[in-house]
Amino acid sequence: MIILKDKLGKTISGESINFVDTPNKDGMMIPEYIIIHFTAGRGAESSINWFQDPTAKASAHIIIDRDGRITQMVEFNKKAWHAGRSRWADRSGFNNFSIGIELENPGKLNKVNDRFYAWFEKEYSKDVVVEAKHKHDSEVSYWHNFTEKQIDCCFRVCKLLMETYQIKDILGHDDIAPFRKNDPGPAFPIENFRAKLVGREDDTADIYKVNANYVNVRKGPSTEFDSIIQLKKDTEVEFIKSKLGWFYVYVLLKPGKDEEPLYGWINSDMLKKN
Numbered sequence: 001m002i003i004l005k006d007k008l009g010k011t012i013s014g015e016s017i018n019f020v021d022t023p024n025k026d027g028m029m030i031p032e033y034i035i036i037h038f039t040a041g042r043g044a045e046s047s048i049n050w051f052q053d054p055t056a057k058a059s060a061h062i063i064i065d066r067d068g069r070i071t072q073m074v075e076f077n078k079k080a081w082h083a084g085r086s087r088w089a090d091r092s093g094f095n096n097f098s099i100g101i102e103l104e105n106p107g108k109l110n111k112v113n114d115r116f117y118a119w120f121e122k123e124y125s126k127d128v129v130v131e132a133k134h135k136h137d138s139e140v141s142y143w144h145n146f147t148e149k150q151i152d153c154c155f156r157v158c159k160l161l162m163e164t165y166q167i168k169d170i171l172g173h174d175d176i177a178p179f180r181k182n183d184p185g186p187a188f189p190i191e192n193f194r195a196k197l198v199g200r201e202d203d204t205a206d207i208y209k210v211n212a213n214y215v216n217v218r219k220g221p222s223t224e225f226d227s228i229i230q231l232k233k234d235t236e237v238e239f240i241k242s243k244l245g246w247f248y249v250y251v252l253l254k255p256g257k258d259e260e261p262l263y264g265w266i267n268s269d270m271l272k273k274n
Contacts, residue, residue: 001156006077008070018072019072020072024051029096032097033170036154036173036190038184043104044066060080060082063102066147067150076099080100081095082095105187130142130145130186132187146187158193162198169198179261206240209234210266210270215267215270222244251264
């Protein structure tokens with residue numbers, strides 16, 4: 001595949017790439033991030049139809065179905081409505097500078113006795129179920145799997161996007177809207193996926209636990225900065241970046257209503273890898 005004038009195009013006859021326009025988009029942007037989602041819907045076609053509906057007030061740049069077929073709905077230099085209220089580190093409003101990729105997948109499943117159902121009450125067989133703990137949850141739950149074709153296709157699209165645009169990172173919707181959104185969830189191998197694309201050696205999630213009682217989260221990487229909050233021992237945080245022996249982290253505590261996710265600096269000696 002190839003990108004021409006901010007649209008995907010075919011380079012070989014076997015590629016399945018279509019463009020279906022949507023009114024649910026805004027003006028120009030320069031993409032800096034890629035955000036991975038799942039559709040949480042009944043199928044790719046229903047998601048495409050939904051994103052074409054002006055009342056949906058939602059869209060994405062790309063939808064990839066379970067067979068690896070690609071539908072583009074928004075040009076890569078225009079804003080799709082996929083991120084909503086969002087923040088990661090010191091950036092917010094990710095619709096303004098990110099490309100949204102939706103993977104066809106019903107998402108989290110409910111287990112009733114030995115049967116598994118999506119939120120829209122469709123039943124799925126056990127062979128598509130992944131039992132795993134989401135990084136923002138304390139208990140194991142059930143998720144619909146992704147196909148190898150889907151993941152491979154998504155990888156090739158992301159690689160091409162990184163070669164074409166100045167992409168800084170690849171994140172999940174659950175990274176930029178933690179606790180509000182849970183996609184793409186633990187069934188998608190995002191850490192390994194990101195490691196291969198951006199050249200990281202460690203493909204495990206950067207989750208740490210506080211290893212002392214009442215550790216300060218500060219506004220900057222030094223004890224000279226004011227404390228934002230004190231964390232109890234074993235509180236989990238997610239690493240974002242480091243400076244001078246300090247880690248800038250996202251605190252994995254569910255924010256209250258109308259509260260923003262909590263970010264700050266912790267001395268790295270006060271943390272241990274989970």
